[in-house]
Amino acid sequence: MKIQEIARLANVSIATVSRTVNRVATVDPVLARRVRRVIEKEGYYPNTHARALGSGRSRVFGLMVPEVSTPFFPEVIQAFTRLGVQHNYEILLSSVFRDRRLLETAARQMIERRVDGVAILTFGEEESLIDIFRRRRVPVFAIDADCAGRLLKSVRIDYEPGIRQTVQHLAALGHKRIAYVGGTARLKTALMRKNAFQACMQEIGLTVSPEIIMEGDHTMEAGADAAMALSSRRERPTAIVCSNDLTAIGVIRKAFDLSLDIPEDLSVVGFDDIPFAQHVIPPLTTVQISQKEIADAAFAALLNAAEPALDGDARSLNSIPTYLVVRASTGMAPDRLRDARRSPPRGAYGQTNRYI
Amino acid sequence: MKIQEIARLANVSIATVSRTVNRVATVDPVLARRVRRVIEKEGYYPNTHARALGSGRSRVFGLMVPEVSTPFFPEVIQAFTRLGVQHNYEILLSSVFRDRRLLETAARQMIERRVDGVAILTFGEEESLIDIFRRRRVPVFAIDADCAGRLLKSVRIDYEPGIRQTVQHLAALGHKRIAYVGGTARLKTALMRKNAFQACMQEIGLTVSPEIIMEGDHTMEAGADAAMALSSRRERPTAIVCSNDLTAIGVIRKAFDLSLDIPEDLSVVGFDDIPFAQHVIPPLTTVQISQKEIADAAFAALLNAAEPALDGDARSLNSIPTYLVVRASTGMAPDRLRDARRSPPRGAYGQTNRYI
DNA sequence: CTGTTAGCGCGTTCAA
């Protein structure tokens, strides 16, 4: 079933059918209705490839993530895809990670598909990709990209608010020795989180001894290892801030093995707020980055690039904030707790999240 | 940069360029090398849409899942996509769930893109979708589909082995009162799991009182609710088998709140083996369905339909088995435990999984 | 083995 048949059956030209399908306003309503009738009746599905070829626009956006199965990314994909449906764009998904060859294959795929834009959310290795696309004049969206031009849109993620809230939340609970378990220093975002942590500690006059700043790799194993190491420090920290949730969960698990009670003996804070964070025992206090806001920003940027007519580059925010979500893995520092009348009943975790 | 330019620069016809790109064997190696040189130098990326239009094949497979952010599906997507890369297919992803309109939009998108096949992994609402695609002669893969024809490939998931292992594992540990928390009866797969459970219990002469067969909805909340309800039964069950992992995790959490020790007071078994299952405290004993095997089966079926030449429909298995993975959420029944010399040390969970 | 040519199905001029 092609456009020709519809035209013949509706007694109009293919141009009219095309206009009807594309909702061009200047089509005679009577003809339009007749055409739509036939389309409905015959079950006509316009061929996307022919459309793309004729119009020069594919109505496909690329989305590159490091791994679809790492928590956090599925949410982004979901939100991004949903926006795609709303605006009639398809999403070409690629998961690229570390492997330079796969990475280029993915980029090639996007370009051969003539995507109208690409969102690169790989958090760390986008540099070389951006170049490839720039050469082909494909609009790109990337997190925390250094420069921005007509073809490269970006937003900063503002780690400080969430981390400041974290540090001050812990300080208010009486914690002084606060450890930090970061990600690998190769990752720009991991570095930014760590710097923000150190800055926020200094702001309120807390010192951060280097011996309780650990470098992990954002896995649960790394969290467990770090917890083990930290537990044998002369002056054991009373709180551990982690640069992602998996690390924090690893810390919690190891603490359990070491018979440390959380939060009575040790407070733990994560980062990302993956869906599982609220179901860990105890529910994890963590810094939230809205996956939805990231997806929104990315999609809006690409849409703007693809259809500049719409609203002339307006309403593009340029930084995404972070927030602390207080759950049950943080509590008063042990010494302060001893002074308190009695400890809160175990297992009485509230269902709702508190934001400060 | 189009094929014409490459042809001109390499001093050959566009047909030769096309053949070179498509690795047709009969091209003079000298010419081929010359062409490849130019392609490389000019950075030529063949236009996928034009290719699809000319050849009548899109090299795109559709993949429909209920929700990308539910654990289990990301793994399937990952595996499926990886196979796509290997065989030079792109994946058009759609998450469809409950909403009839979105569902049809998704199907329309697939058809308009002229996908060479669709894998429908929605576990429950594929019926109407299958029809739409059959009409358009699009090959479809679906789990547990009733009939199969040339256009509809399918595999059964064999729930019984895993559930039989579960039941016998628990029986061997001395459990007699074994409860079951299933999913909604609307879901065919949930029903199949429940039936398998009841059959396997009867096999070994254990009775299943209806009052400890609960119906949930595959969420953590449902698990918690069921655990609460079961804990107040006159004769409390000593083990709970759940029809998915989230439910099991909900049970565990509620048990924690109720100060029930797992596995000393209560054994819990899940289903699916989502990645998080091994990181729950205690690590969850669960029935595993290999996400990879599902993805493999789906992809192989679609590939066979799209390129029948390859190996003539061979090596297509028609059932995917399930296995019990024993971790730390199951243990001896309480009465038997009392007889034992001493309980195993808390927190000494092994890192490796045991399969029976 | 190579080149010529006719579509693939639709968007988009340009006249009418």
Next chain:
DNA sequence: TTGAACGCGCTAACAG
């Protein structure tokens, strides 16, 4: 407002 005709970039016959 409508229609005829051309072109998008490539594949696939077929002829050489």
